[in-house]
Amino acid sequence: MASDTMTAPPLVDETKPVRHLLAGVVFLVLAVAVRAAVSLVGIGESATVAFDRTLTDFSWTLPSDPVVAFLNLVVVGLAIWMIVGLPQRWFKIATAAAVTAVVLSLLIWNYSQPGTVFRAESILAGALFLSMPYLFGAFSGVVCERSGVINIGIEGQFLMGAFTGVLVANITGNVYAGMVGAMLAGSLSTMLLALLATKYQVNQVVVGVILNLLALGFTSFMYDQLKKAEGLNSAYSVKTITWGPLTDIPILGPVLFQQKVFVYVGIAMVAVVWFLLYRTRWGLRTRAVGEHPAAADSMGVNVNRLRFWNVTVAGLLSGFGGAWFTIANSLAFGKNMTAGLGFVALAVMIVGRWNPLGVLAGALIFGFTTQVARDLDAAGASIVPGEFLQMLPYAVTLVVVAGLIGRAKAPAADGVPYNPGDK
Amino acid sequence: MRLELKGLTKKFGSFTADDDIDLVVEPGQIHAVLGENGAGKSTLMNMLYGILQPTSGEILIDGEPVDFSDPGEAIAAGIGMVHQHFKLVGPFSVADNVQLGREHTRFAGVLSAGAARRAVRDVSEQYGLHLDPDAICEDLPVGVQQRVEIVKALSGPKTELLILDEPTAVLTPAEITELLQIMRNLAEGGTSILFISHKLKEVQAVADTITVIRRGKVVAELEPTASESEMASAMVGRAVSLQVDKSAAEPGEPRLEVTDLTVVTDAGVKALDGLELTVHAGEIVGLAGVEGNGQTELARSILGLLKPDAGHIAIDGEDVHGRNPARRIKAGLGYIPEDRGRDGLVAEFSVAENLVLNQYRDAPFASSGVVNASAVDRRAVDSIAEFDIRTQSPDESASSLSGGNQQKVIIAREFSRPRRFLVAAQPTRGVDVGATQFIHSRLVAERDTGTGILLISSELDEIYALADRIAVIYNGRIVGEVDPDTPREVIGRLMVGGRLDDETDTADDEADSGPEAAAVVNDAEVETETETDVETSTETDEDANGGDR
Numbered sequence: 001m002a003s004d005t006m007t008a009p010p011l012v013d014e015t016k017p018v019r020h021l022l023a024g025v026v027f028l029v030l031a032v033a034v035r036a037a038v039s040l041v042g043i044g045e046s047a048t049v050a051f052d053r054t055l056t057d058f059s060w061t062l063p064s065d066p067v068v069a070f071l072n073l074v075v076v077g078l079a080i081w082m083i084v085g086l087p088q089r090w091f092k093i094a095t096a097a098a099v100t101a102v103v104l105s106l107l108i109w110n111y112s113q114p115g116t117v118f119r120a121e122s123i124l125a126g127a128l129f130l131s132m133p134y135l136f137g138a139f140s141g142v143v144c145e146r147s148g149v150i151n152i153g154i155e156g157q158f159l160m161g162a163f164t165g166v167l168v169a170n171i172t173g174n175v176y177a178g179m180v181g182a183m184l185a186g187s188l189s190t191m192l193l194a195l196l197a198t199k200y201q202v203n204q205v206v207v208g209v210i211l212n213l214l215a216l217g218f219t220s221f222m223y224d225q226l227k228k229a230e231g232l233n234s235a236y237s238v239k240t241i242t243w244g245p246l247t248d249i250p251i252l253g254p255v256l257f258q259q260k261v262f263v264y265v266g267i268a269m270v271a272v273v274w275f276l277l278y279r280t281r282w283g284l285r286t287r288a289v290g291e292h293p294a295a296a297d298s299m300g301v302n303v304n305r306l307r308f309w310n311v312t313v314a315g316l317l318s319g320f321g322g323a324w325f326t327i328a329n330s331l332a333f334g335k336n337m338t339a340g341l342g343f344v345a346l347a348v349m350i351v352g353r354w355n356p357l358g359v360l361a362g363a364l365i366f367g368f369t370t371q372v373a374r375d376l377d378a379a380g381a382s383i384v385p386g387e388f389l390q391m392l393p394y395a396v397t398l399v400v401v402a403g404l405i406g407r408a409k410a411p412a413a414d415g416v417p418y419n420p421g422d423k
Numbered sequence: 424m425r426l427e428l429k430g431l432t433k434k435f436g437s438f439t440a441d442d443d444i445d446l447v448v449e450p451g452q453i454h455a456v457l458g459e460n461g462a463g464k465s466t467l468m469n470m471l472y473g474i475l476q477p478t479s480g481e482i483l484i485d486g487e488p489v490d491f492s493d494p495g496e497a498i499a500a501g502i503g504m505v506h507q508h509f510k511l512v513g514p515f516s517v518a519d520n521v522q523l524g525r526e527h528t529r530f531a532g533v534l535s536a537g538a539a540r541r542a543v544r545d546v547s548e549q550y551g552l553h554l555d556p557d558a559i560c561e562d563l564p565v566g567v568q569q570r571v572e573i574v575k576a577l578s579g580p581k582t583e584l585l586i587l588d589e590p591t592a593v594l595t596p597a598e599i600t601e602l603l604q605i606m607r608n609l610a611e612g613g614t615s616i617l618f619i620s621h622k623l624k625e626v627q628a629v630a631d632t633i634t635v636i637r638r639g640k641v642v643a644e645l646e647p648t649a650s651e652s653e654m655a656s657a658m659v660g661r662a663v664s665l666q667v668d669k670s671a672a673e674p675g676e677p678r679l680e681v682t683d684l685t686v687v688t689d690a691g692v693k694a695l696d697g698l699e700l701t702v703h704a705g706e707i708v709g710l711a712g713v714e715g716n717g718q719t720e721l722a723r724s725i726l727g728l729l730k731p732d733a734g735h736i737a738i739d740g741e742d743v744h745g746r747n748p749a750r751r752i753k754a755g756l757g758y759i760p761e762d763r764g765r766d767g768l769v770a771e772f773s774v775a776e777n778l779v780l781n782q783y784r785d786a787p788f789a790s791s792g793v794v795n796a797s798a799v800d801r802r803a804v805d806s807i808a809e810f811d812i813r814t815q816s817p818d819e820s821a822s823s824l825s826g827g828n829q830q831k832v833i834i835a836r837e838f839s840r841p842r843r844f845l846v847a848a849q850p851t852r853g854v855d856v857g858a859t860q861f862i863h864s865r866l867v868a869e870r871d872t873g874t875g876i877l878l879i880s881s882e883l884d885e886i887y888a889l890a891d892r893i894a895v896i897y898n899g900r901i902v903g904e905v906d907p908d909t910p911r912e913v914i915g916r917l918m919v920g921g922r923l924d925d926e927t928d929t930a931d932d933e934a935d936s937g938p939e940a941a942a943v944v945n946d947a948e949v950e951t952e953t954e955t956d957v958e959t960s961t962e963t964d965e966d967a968n969g970g971d972r
Contacts, residue, residue, distance in 0.1 A: 279534055281534060284515075284534060292511070294510055296523060298474070299495075299575075300524045
C-alpha cells in the first residue's frame with residue numbers, strides 16, 4: 001500500500017497524557033477495591049511463605065495486615081503520580097510496579113487464611129510447568145504470524161498432538177515416539193492451513209476455526225472408538241529430570257533443575273526461536289514476508305513457499321505443546337481436554353508482541369496465575385472463589401495489553417494472502 | 424549494459440497491455456519512457472524485472488537473449504529496480520532492507536550484521552548517497568527512503584541497469600532536484616537508466632532519449648529538446664492545450680473560515696496545530712504541501728469525518744461544530760476526496776447509484792423513503808453525457824471504470840447540486856491528461872459561479888495552474904499565504920518548513936544539492952506560471968483502486 005511508505009515527517013512529539021490519567025484512575029479504583037474487600041471479608045494475621053522442597057524447616061512469616069496496607073499505599077501513591085503526571089519513561093515502570101503490588105497484596109491476603117501456606121518452590125515450579133502449553137502454542141503462532149499467516153488453529157493442533165501423542169506411545173510402547181507423533185500430527189494440521197492460506201488464499205481465520213472444529217470432532221470420535229479397543233489410550237509419562245546436587249539450591253533447584261523434558265525443550269525454544277528470527281537469513285526473510293511480502297518478492301524471495309514451510313514447521317511446535325496435555329501430565333486423552341488453552345496461547349502471543357522473549361514473559365504470567373488458582377482451590381481456603389482466581393490471567397492480559405505495552409502491533413501483512421505481481 | 428527489447432508483448436486475456444514494444448538503452452544512457460497511466464509502462468518494467476513474463480518478444484542484454492522467471496534472475500543479470508511504491512520493510516534497518524534476498528551470512532545462514540553495514544556504507548560512498556545503515560526505514564523521510572531503494576537496487580552483484588518507476592511521485596521539489604542529480608551521476612559512472620515517468624519537465628531535464636508509449640504501443644521516439652506540448656500530444660494522441668484559461672478572481676464573502684483548528688491523532692501527534700484559513704466566494708485557494716502535513720485531516724475535518732480537538736470551522740458563515748457530514752453537505756458543501764477508492768465511491772454500486780450518493784434521500788430521487796429509480800437513471804444519463812463518463816451503461820459497477828472515469832463520476836456528483844463551498848482534494852490524481860484538462864476547466868467554471876474552492880494538491884503545477892491564492896501547509900499549520908506568481912523555490916522552501924523571509928536557507932539548500940541541480944528546477948520553472956500540465960497524477964489507476972480490494 002502506498003500509505004505505509006508515505007510516512008509523515010515527524011511532527012510535534014507530544015504524547016497524550018490521557019492514558020496516564022486513565023491508568024492512574026484505574027489503579028486508584030483497584031486500590032480502593034482491594035482495601036474495601038480486605039476490610040469487608042477480613043484478613044488473617046499472617047501469611048507464611050515456605051521453601052517446601054529444599055529448606056523444609058525454614059519458613060518466613062509476614063504480618064499480612066500491615067504489609068497489605070503498605071502495598072495498598074504504594075499502589076495509591078503510584079496512581080496519584082500517574083494522575084498528576086509523570087515522565088513517559090517512568091510510566092511503564094510505574095505500571096509494572098503497581099500491577100505487581102496489587103497482585104502481591106491479593107496473594108498475601110489469600111494466603112493469610114489459616115491453614116494456607118505459600119509453598120514458594122512448588123508453586124513456582126508448577127507455574128513454569130504450566131506455562132509450557134502457552135509457550136509452545138504461542139511460538140507456533142509467532143512463527144506463523146511473523147510470516148503473515150494467522151494461526152488461530154492452535155487449539156486444534158493441541159488436540160491433535162495430545163491425541164496422537166498418546167496413541168503413538170501406546171502403539172510403539174515408546175513415549176518419545178509419542179512426542180514425535182504429536183509433533184507430526186500438529187504439523188499435518190498446519191500443513192492444511194498453509195496449503196489453504198497460500199495456494200488457495202482462503203480466509204485464514206475461517207480456516208483456523210474450521211481446523212479447530214475438525215480436530216475437536218476427529219479426536220472426540222477417535223476417542224470413542226479407542227475406548228472399545230484395549231490399550232490404545234493408556235496414560236504414558238516421562239520421567240522428571242533431576243540435576244543431582246543442583247536440585248538442592250533453594251528456589252532455583254526445584255524450579256529449574258527438577259522438571260520434565262518439556263520444560264527444558266521450552267526454555268531452549270525461547271533462545272532458538274529468538275536466534276532464528278533475529279539473527280539468521282531465514283528469520284530476516286520470514287519477518288520481511290510477514291511485514292511486506294511484495295518487498296521480499298521483489299528481492300527474489302518466494303513468499304508463498306516460505307509461508308507454506310514456516311506454517312507447516314510451526315505445527316511441530318503446537319503439536320509438541322499438545323503432547324504436554326497427555327504425556328507431560330501422565331494422562332490418557334480425554335475429549336476436549338485442551339479446554340481452550342490454545343486460544344489463551346494466542347493471547348500470550350499478542351501479550352508477548354510476537355517476540356519470543358515477550359512470549360516467555362506472557363506464558364510465565366499465565367502459568368503463575370493458573371498455578372496459584374489451582375493451589376488455593378486445592379487448599380479449599382480461598383477467600384475469593386476459585387472462578388475469580390481463574391479469571392486472573394485474563395484480567396492481567398487486559399491490563400498488560402491496555403496499559404503496559406500500549407497497542408500491540410501485529411506484523412503488517414498478517415493474514416493477508418499474497419499474489420505474486422501484486423503491488 | 425546495453426538493453427534491447429524486441430517486439431515485447433504482454434497480453435492479459437483479451438487485453439493487450441504491451442504490444443510489440445521495441446526499445447534500446449545504451450550503456451550510460453538515461454532513457455525515459457513516457458506515457459499516461461495505464462499506457463503499459465509498469466507492465467513493461469515488470470517484464471524486464473521478471474515479475475511478469477512476456478507473452479511474446481524478447482529481451483536482449485548485451486546482445487544475449489535472456490528470460491527471467493522471477494526478480495532474482497533479473498537481479499543476477501544486473502538489473503536493479505526502484506519501484507513506484509517503495510518495497511521497503513518499514514520496521515527493518517536500512518542494512519536489513521538492502522541485504523534482504525542476498526543476505527550477508529557467516530555460516531549456516533547466520534547473519535553478519537557487520538558485513539551488511541559495511542556493504543551499505545561501501546555502496547553509498549561509491550555513489551555519493553549518504554545513508555545510515557542502522558536507521559529504521561519507516562522513520563526516514565520519503566526522500567531518504569528512496570535513496571535506500573536506489574542503494575538496494577545498486578547493491579546487486581553487478582547492477583548495470585537501473586529501472587526507476589515513477590520515482591518522483593512522492594518527493595518534494597528539493598528531493599526531486601536531488602534525485603535528478605543522482606541519476607546524472609549514476610549515468611556518468613556508466614550505469615544505464617530506464618526512467619519511467621509522466622512528468623514532462625523531469626524527463627526533459629534528465630533524459631538522453633525519450634520513448635513515448637500509448638495504449639501499449641511505442642508511438643514516438645523523441646529527443647529531450649522536444650517541447651512539452653509535443654510530448655504531451657504524443658502521450659495523449661491528440662493536441663493538448665496545457666493552459667487553463669481563467670480570468671482574475673473576484674473574491675466575495677468568506678465561505679470557509681477555519682480558526683485555530685487542532686487535531687490530535689491516535690498516536691498523540693498534532694496533525695493540525697492551530698490552523699487558520701479563510702476561503703472566499705469566487706476564489707480558488709490552493710493548499711500546497713508535502714503529503715502527510717495535515718491536508719488529509721483538514722479535509723476530513725471540514726466534511727465532519729474527524730472531530731477536531733480544538734478550533735472552529737464555519738461554512739458559509741455558520742459554525743458547523745457537531746454537525747454530521749450529511750448536514751454539512753445539505754448546507755452546500757461539496758467534497759472531492761483524495762482517496763476515491765475509500766471515500767469517494769461505493770465500488771460495488773452502479774454508476775447511477777454513485778452519482779446520487781449525496782442526495783439519494785431527497786426529491787426527486789426518493790419520496791417517502793423509497794428510491795425513484797427512473798429519476799436516478801435520468802440523472803445518470805444526463806451526467807454521463809455532460810461529464811463524458813466512459814461507461815458501458817449507467818448500471819455498470821463503479822469499480823469497472825478506469826480511475827479517470829471514476830473521478831469524473833465523483834466530480835459529476837459534486838457538481839450536480841447547488842453548493843456554496845467545495846473541497847477538492849487531489850482532484851486529478853491518477854487521471855489522464857485529457858480528463859485533467861476537463862476537471863481543471865470545470866473547477867474554474869465552478870469558481871466563476873461564485874463557489875469558494877479549497878484545492879488540496881501535492882502537485883505544485885496543479886496549484887499554480889488553478890489557484891488564485893496559495894496557502895502552504897507544514898506540520899499542521901499554514902506557514903505562508905502567497906500569490907500564485909510567487910517563485911516555485913519559495914514555496915518549495917515553505918513546504919519543508921523554511922520561512923518566507925529566509926534567504927540564507929535557500930543558499931544552504933542549493934549548496935547541498937550542488938549548483939547544477941539547483942539550476943534544473945529553475946530551468947523547469949520558467950514557463951510554468953499559469954500552465955497546467957500532465958504531471959498531475961501521482962498514482963496509477965490500479966493503485967487507486969487497490970485500497971478497496
